[in-house]
Amino acid sequence: MLKTTINQVFKHVDEDVTIGAWIANKRSSGKIAFLQLRDGTGFIQGVVVKAEVEEEVFKLAKSVTQETSVYVTGQVTKDERSPLGFELQVKSIEVIHEATDYPITPKEHGTEFLMDHRHLWLRSKKQHAIMKIRNEIIRATYEFFHQEGFVKVDPPILTGSAPEGTTELFATKYFDEDAYLSQSGQLYMEAAAMALGKVFSFGPTFRAEKSKTKRHLIEFWMIEPEMAFVEFNENLEYQENYVTHVVQSVLENCKVELHTLGRDTAKLENIKAPFPRITYDEAIKFLQEKGFDDIEWGDDFGAPHETAIAESYDKPVFITHYPTSLKPFYMQPAPDRDDVVLCADLIAPEGYGEIIGGSERVHDLELLEARLKEHGLDQETYKWYTELRQYGSVPHSGFGLGLERTVAWISGAPHVRETIPFPRLLNRLYP
Structure with a gap:
């Protein structure tokens, strides 16, 4: 499988790629899960459709924790709604290391707390x-x-x-x-x-x-x-x-x-x-x-x-x-x-x-x-x-x-x- 980075996905539209990334955030809506992936070069949304992946993959997409490191494989597609202009249609997820109790959550945090966790x-x-x-x-x-x-x-x-x-x-x-x-x-x-x-x-x-x-x-x-x-x-x-x-x-x-x-x-x-x-x-x-x-x-x-x-x-x-x-x-x-x-x-x-x-x-x-x-x-x-x-x-x-x-x-x-x-x-x- 072709391995790439988020800032290079524009070269691989409609191709399957693998990206090493962290889970920055996630949300799910019924039969679709959305993973916000980051790899240091940028951020991209990974879309996991229940009907298009194995059951284990979809369960993992819904349960994976913030900042868990993963290899994600999927097809790069254009998406004009994304600031990046692309998203990833996820086909498989491999967990590298599961993160638990990550202290900086999507909620508001005070400055001193954030500086202690710089x-x-x-x-x-x-x-x-x-x-x-x-x-x-x-x-x-x-x-x-x-x-x-x-x-x-x-x-x-x-x-x-x-x-x-x-x-x-x-x-x-x-x-x-x-x-x-x-x-x-x-x-x-x-x-x-x-x-x-x-x-x-x-x-x-x-x-x-x-x-x-x-x-x-x-x-x-x-x-x-x-x-x-x-x-x-x-x-x-x-x-x-x-x-x-x-x-x-x-x-x-x-x-x-x-x-x-x-x-x-x-x-x-x-x-x-x-x-x-x-x-x-x-x-x-x-x-x-x-x-x-x-x-x-x-x-x-x-x-x-x-x-x-x-x-x-x-x-x-x-x-x-x-x-x-x-x-x-x-x-x-x-x-x-x-x-x-x-x-x-x-x-x-x-x-x-x-x-x-x-x-x-x-x-x-x-x-x-x-x-x-x-x-x-x-x-x-x-x-x-x-x-x-x-x-x-x-x-x-x-x-x-x-x-x-x-x-x-x-x-x-x-x-x-x-x-x-x-x-x-x-x-x-x-x-």
Whole structure:
């Protein structure tokens, strides 16, 4: 018998196939039983008609328990009512392992219960869809940067210094030295850009930030490109082209998953470069006019501020030229004023907040050394970083995209905890 997977059944219409699967759910209606089958690649309905199968097969179809693993054999037929477009006319069922008392039933469960059973919750239809969208974003990321001539570089996770200070880092001992779990690979990526031109990294980052919002994780994944000979405006163009590519790839390749999640794809179809841009100055004025009396120049934006700004646009919006005092030491000052830097945050629509932070980097050695001093950072610790400006310094730029926030936005997930397989939250290290 031909063995296949659910995502490949379209190749076998009107043929008999065998699929290894789990029973996601089942229901019966008199002389017909309906099995919701999943195999990791997708979901398909198996139809068992009593009059067309042996008596034992029909009894098994009615009694088989949720999450029991099976081999199901049947004929693939077209079905326009199915999001997949196909269903399986079941002829035989072979039980591999019977599951009993599966804890996550089709009824409603509380968040904490589901998080305690995250290892099983991942099997559900919506969680499966979010993970498939996450995977497509990762695939499209590699595709975009490969097409643009970037080289993938892997920065270290254990570091001896911090790009933005050590207040929100996890400290550990590296034999007899202090070390930290990386909150960003950026500084190392700058070194790689001076060797390879255009580079990007994709890896885990860690922030010991005691936040409980729907946008924050303790451990999350970042895509961090750095580009030699690229200045501020060109950096923004790379960002909007990258985000456009990712969104359009998800629309093209995750139609079933977006349908499963009930995502309004019309909002995503509009996501195409160029994106609107406003300055920090303009954003402050806008917020004050909108009634945010608590905000004044020099303040950072919180979630309500970002959401109010984003609601005025139907695409992601860049907020540029933040005050120097709000940003890290490595950002290049604007040429016409020294109180703001050449940076931008990209704010996603629909209340999902900042998904990218980027800037042109300081490339002048004296200015960088002065900035390190201003921020109270040890010059010796950053000696290797300052040497990048000592031997053939060039204007260069980069940015970091938070994968989980991007997945949440594109999939419409209500919380970033659903966008990573095993989330690490302020009070959760299990499972």
